[in-house]
Amino acid sequence: MPIPAELVAKAQEHVDSGVFFAELADLVRYPTVSDHPEGRVAIEAYLDEVLTPALTGLGCTVRRYPNPDPAGGPFLIGTRIESPELPTVLCYGHADVVGGHEGRWSEGRDPWTLTADGERWYGRGSADNKGQHLINLTALRLLLAETGTLGFNLKFLFETGEEIGSPGLGEFVAARSQALGADVLIASDGPRLDAATPTVFLGARGSVRISLDVDLRPDAYHSGNWGGVLRNPATTLTGAIACLVDGHGRIQAPGLLPPEIPDSVRDALAEIRVAGNPGDPALEESWGDTGLSAAERLYGWNTLEVLSLGAGDIDRPVNAIPGGAHAVLQLRHVAGTDVSDVADTIRKHLASQGFSMVEVNAEASFQASRTPVGNPWVGWAKGVLDEVSDRPVAILPSFGGGLPNHVFTDILGIATLWLPHSYPGCLQHAPDEHLLAPIAREGLVLATALFHALGRFTAPATGTAEVHTAPRSLSRGPA
Incomplete structure (x- = not known):
């Protein structure tokens, strides 16, 4: 009715x-x-x-x-x-x-x-x-x-x-x-x-905040006297990040990717258009997984974003190799992604790429x-x-x-x-x-x-039926 x-x-x-x-x-x-x-x-x-x-x-x-x-x-x-x-x-x-x-x-x-x-x-x-x-x-x-x-x-x-x-x-x-x-x-x-x-x-989508730290030494050392023989934590950190997500926004660590997008989700997103309204930012078509539509990237896939990145004094840099570097990333993930031990997944991936010196901590918020x-x-x-x-x-x-x-x-x-x-x-x-x-x-x-x-339907009885289960009755009740 x-x-x-x-x-x-x-x-x-x-x-x-x-x-x-x-x-x-x-x-x-x-x-x-x-x-x-x-x-x-x-x-x-x-x-x-x-x-x-x-x-x-x-x-x-x-x-x-x-x-x-x-x-x-x-x-x-x-x-x-x-x-x-x-x-x-x-x-x-x-x-x-x-x-x-x-x-x-x-x-x-x-x-x-x-x-x-x-x-x-x-x-x-x-x-x-x-x-x-x-x-x-x-x-x-x-x-x-x-x-x-x-x-x-x-x-x-x-x-x-x-x-x-x-x-x-x-x-x-x-x-x-x-x-x-x-x-x-x-x-x-x-x-x-x-x-x-x-x-x-x-x-x-769920969210996991990931901290990456490269803490190599308490002091900074002159880049002319020590450059080329001391590991630079900032360079190390940017390299480690690039092993997780490349410069075009594509996730490089297989363990951070979701399963394939279900056909039902693809069908639902087929006609969805993202942005294009007054005040919206312009989309970057070459950003992220370009094999997916913008709607699929936003609503059906995972993204790994760098939220902050720093080493030394960014506003007043000096000619010295910093002692440490820090970054915070965020994984936005869809249902089906295994994030039960995402920090360990990242550690193993970075170690396989030669970055075992990067300390990884992760904290999930919403699932x-x-x-x-x-x-x-x-x-x-x-x-x-x-x-x-x-x-x-x-x-x-x-x-x-x-x-x-x-x-x-x-x-x-x-x-x-x-x-x-x-x-x-x-x-x-x-x-x-x-x-x-x-x-x-x-x-x-x-x-x-x-x-x-x-209020016009006779719907399922009160209870906690499995979410995948269809309502037992959606027949119309009295008007």
Whole structure:
């Protein structure tokens, strides 16, 4: 049953009238920075004063839980059970933001005050993630006000440490897998393919940060007196990096490559075009694995990037061979890549190339995971969203960045549908972060349509069915 036109109009009016902007402004004013003590205080207030009332307003029972990891903040769960016979959806959002970068925003903007400039709504968290979870909370509220019932069971999980790597989230979810069990995750984070294209992505690439150190001696030695007989750590380090990724961005260590791209992923990415929109950087066609399309390189393959590289005094070099050199690299990897001991993989590869003197350390953040493109929930969501959108919805097997998607696919065993309400140019994590008003307007319609459609279906029974398993029933229930 298509979403009623009256409900679409109400969603659009909620944004056009300025009500949504005012609500988002109230959320942005909380400086919920998860890596700062004052931010932790703001997080507590945000949970108490914003999220708890929003969830209780949806008829949810709300509970706050401590984090099993002292590095992380608390969790909040809202639960509304209408009937054990109905499908259960799990929603997710994160209350924390990165630092405000005060004093660095254009036009003297305050990061904690939402300000509008044309279609851009500036403020920290406007795109990541407060604006996005507000859209979903609002869609649920509009649906409940219109019909008096959701037509499905709702569980909403909020964490408060996503911006610092979601410490404790996996352990917390594993310990409460029954309480959080659902049939499907519907959540919003990250960007669309571009500002104009409604998008659903099914997972995320993982991320491993790799430190390479060549520490040969405590002192620097004159390059004229010792050049040619002392090993130069900077030269050694650049050579070692070139053994891992060449000067054209192609990974050279076989152990850092993923398996072949599945045909289903290739098919999903065949029509996806990357960049080409105003403000996007120009793509370098000769960069990376040129046997792959740009979409395959970004969403279906691994990349190894050098984030920082240094030796000596870069700004004021002296005529001396430095004693040490340091670099930080990042491996972005897709599902199926074995990163269980990536540091050892790199050590062995470098040793085989004569670089055993390079010290390697690696620290993973988010793991890679994705729901299969052929999962029936994917086709269901695309069908619903295509009906209400004026252009086809793009399906991305993986989002290019990192999210804790694996917690839902691998621990809870459910399909994951991410409906992002932002775009790649939103400047998240930087000064001038903003939400685009047209995306907020369209996003609220799309989210409302998806929740409305879910309430009209008889879907799988509540549980933790294997993510690769098809829903047992997607037949239409009563209208």
